[in-house]
Amino acid sequence: MAIDGLLREERYCEALRASFAILAIDPWSIEAILGTARSLIGLGEYEHACATLSTGMEATDSSSHEMVELLAVAEQLKAQSTTGDFDQPLRAYFSSAAFRTESARAGGVSDGAFVFSEIPVPPMAEFLGEFQCAPSTLHGRGLFATKDLEAGDLIFATKPIAIARGGASLKQAVLEKAKMPRVAELLQYLPGGNSAAASLPVSLLHPSGNLEDYLDDDDGHEEAAGLERVVDAYMAAGHKSVCPDNVLWPLLTLINHSCIPSVTLRVVGTTLFCRAARDLKAGEELLVSYYGGSLKSRLTSLIWPSRPEDIIVCKCRKCELETKIPVLYPYPGFGKWIQRDDVERMCLMEEFVLHNDFSSEDKQVVRSGFARHYYTGGRPCVYVRVPTAEVVMEAVLRYGCTGGFNSCLGLQSRLLRHATDKAAARELLLQSCITHFGQALARELLVRVEYGLGHF
Numbered sequence: 001m002a003i004d005g006l007l008r009e010e011r012y013c014e015a016l017r018a019s020f021a022i023l024a025i026d027p028w029s030i031e032a033i034l035g036t037a038r039s040l041i042g043l044g045e046y047e048h049a050c051a052t053l054s055t056g057m058e059a060t061d062s063s064s065h066e067m068v069e070l071l072a073v074a075e076q077l078k079a080q081s082t083t084g085d086f087d088q089p090l091r092a093y094f095s096s097a098a099f100r101t102e103s104a105r106a107g108g109v110s111d112g113a114f115v116f117s118e119i120p121v122p123p124m125a126e127f128l129g130e131f132q133c134a135p136s137t138l139h140g141r142g143l144f145a146t147k148d149l150e151a152g153d154l155i156f157a158t159k160p161i162a163i164a165r166g167g168a169s170l171k172q173a174v175l176e177k178a179k180m181p182r183v184a185e186l187l188q189y190l191p192g193g194n195s196a197a198a199s200l201p202v203s204l205l206h207p208s209g210n211l212e213d214y215l216d217d218d219d220g221h222e223e224a225a226g227l228e229r230v231v232d233a234y235m236a237a238g239h240k241s242v243c244p245d246n247v248l249w250p251l252l253t254l255i256n257h258s259c260i261p262s263v264t265l266r267v268v269g270t271t272l273f274c275r276a277a278r279d280l281k282a283g284e285e286l287l288v289s290y291y292g293g294s295l296k297s298r299l300t301s302l303i304w305p306s307r308p309e310d311i312i313v314c315k316c317r318k319c320e321l322e323t324k325i326p327v328l329y330p331y332p333g334f335g336k337w338i339q340r341d342d343v344e345r346m347c348l349m350e351e352f353v354l355h356n357d358f359s360s361e362d363k364q365v366v367r368s369g370f371a372r373h374y375y376t377g378g379r380p381c382v383y384v385r386v387p388t389a390e391v392v393m394e395a396v397l398r399y400g401c402t403g404g405f406n407s408c409l410g411l412q413s414r415l416l417r418h419a420t421d422k423a424a425a426r427e428l429l430l431q432s433c434i435t436h437f438g439q440a441l442a443r444e445l446l447v448r449v450e451y452g453l454g455h456f
C-alpha cells in the first residue's frame with residue numbers, strides 16, 4: 001500500500017518502513033521524507049520528525065510548501081509535548097492543509113482558522129504529564145497526580161493502543177499491535193497480564209527514543225499466544241462504560257471510579273484528553289466517573305453499564321459517606337439514579353445531612369451527589385428545600401462532569417436563569433465549561449447557553 005494510504009489508516013510503523021525503503025534507494029525523495037516525518041509525528045516522535053524535515057530540506061534544497069508547513073506543525077507539537085498546551089498545535093493542525101483529511105476536504109464547517117467537528121484531532125497528539133501508577137485504597141492500582149494541578153490542567157492526552165474499524169474485532173487489532181515489543185510489554189500490565197498487579201511504569205507510555213521499539217518484532221510470535229490470554233481477559237473484564245468496544249486506551253484501564261471524579265475525559269477524534277476537574281494536590285488519585293458522559297457529537301459516548309457484572313460496590317468518598325446516612329443506606333447511591341418519587345427520601349437525606357456532625361466539606365460532597373436531581377425534566381422538581389442556584393452551580397462546577405453533556409449544560413442554563421447574582425453565576429458557568437470541555441468548546445457552549453440553542 002502507498003505511504004499515504006498507510007498514514008491515513010494510522011499504520012505508522014508500516015509507513016515508516018515503506019518510507020525508509022524508498023529513502024534507501026532515493027535519499028532525496030520528497031515523498032519519502034514527508035512520509036518519514038508524518039510517521040514519526042504519528043508515533044509521537046516530534047523531535048525526530050523535526051530533524052528529518054530540517055535535514056531533508058537542506059539535503060534536497062527544497063522549499064516544498066508541504067515540508068515547510070509540516071515542519072511548523074512538528075515544531076509546535078514538539079513544544080506542546082513539553083508544555084501541555086494543546087490549543088496552539090490543534091489550531092495549527094486544524095488550519096494546516098498538510099493534515100487535512102479526505103473527509104475534511106469533502107467539507108468541514110469552517111470559521112476561518114478553525115474547522116469544527118468534521119476533522120479529528122491529529123492522531124499524533126500525545127502528552128503525558130505529571131502522574132504515576134500506584135496502589136489505590138479504592139482498588140488495586142490507580143493513577144495519581146505527582147504535582148499540584150489547577151482545574152483544567154491537562155494531565156495526559158493519549159492515543160489508543162488499538163482501534164478496530166469497520167466492525168473488525170478489537171482483539172485482532174490489539175494482537176496485531178502486540179507484535180511490537182513495546183506494546184507487548186505494556187499489555188502485560190493490563191488486567192489478565194503477568195504484571196497486572198504491579199504499578200505500570202509511566203515511562204512505558206512515553207514515546208521511545210528507540211525506533212526499533214515500534215517496529216514489528218519478528219521473533220515475537222511465541223509471546224503472541226500469551227498475549228491472546230491477556231487480550232481475552234481484558235475483553236472479559238474491560239469496562240465498557242469507560243473503554244468502548246472498539247477502542248483500547250491502556251491508561252483508561254488503570255483509572256478507578258469515583259462518583260465525585262477528580263478528572264474529566266474528553267475524546268476528540270481518537271485522542272483521549274484527561275484534565276483536572278478541580279484543583280488537585282500532589283498525591284491525589286485521578287478518578288473518573290465510569291457513568292459520566294462525553295461529548296457525543298465529538299466521538300465516543302461513555303455508556304451506562306449494561307451488564308450486572310459491570311456494577312461495582314463503590315468505595316468512593318461519597319458512597320462511603322452515604323453508608324453513614326440511615327435513610328439512604330442500604331440504598332446504593334452508586335449506579336442508581338434517584339427517581340422523581342424519591343423526593344421524599346431526598347428531603348430526609350437533606351435533613352440528616354444538615355443536622356448531624358458532617359463537616360461542611362462532607363455535606364457538600366453528599367449533597368452534590370444529588371445536585372442534578374434538584375432540577376429534573378426541564379423544571380425544578382417539587383423539592384421543598386431548593387438550594388440557591390449558587391450552591392448547586394458550585395456543585396455542578398465541581399461534579400458536573402459526572403453528568404451527560406446536555407443535562408449538565410441544561411442544568412447550568414436553568415440555574416443561570418434562577419440565579420440571584422447573574423454575573424457571578426455566569427462566571428462560574430464559564431469556568432465550569434472551560435474546566436470540563438476546554439477553551440475551544442467553552443466558547444461554543446456559552447453561545448448555546450446564552451442564545452438558548454439546543455434542546456434545554
Ligand SMILES: C[S@@+](CC[C@H](N)C(=O)[O-])C[C@H]1O[C@@H](n2cnc3c(N)ncnc32)[C@H](O)[C@@H]1O
Pocket residue numbers: 136138139140141142191239252253254255256257258312313314315316
Ligand atoms: C479499570 S479497572 C481500574 C484499575 C484497577 N484498580 C487495577 O488495579 O487494575 C476497574 C476496576 O477497579 C475497581 N474499582 C474501580 N473504582 C472503584 C471504586 N470506586 N470502588 C471499588 N472498586 C473500584 C473495580 O473492581 C473495577 O472493576
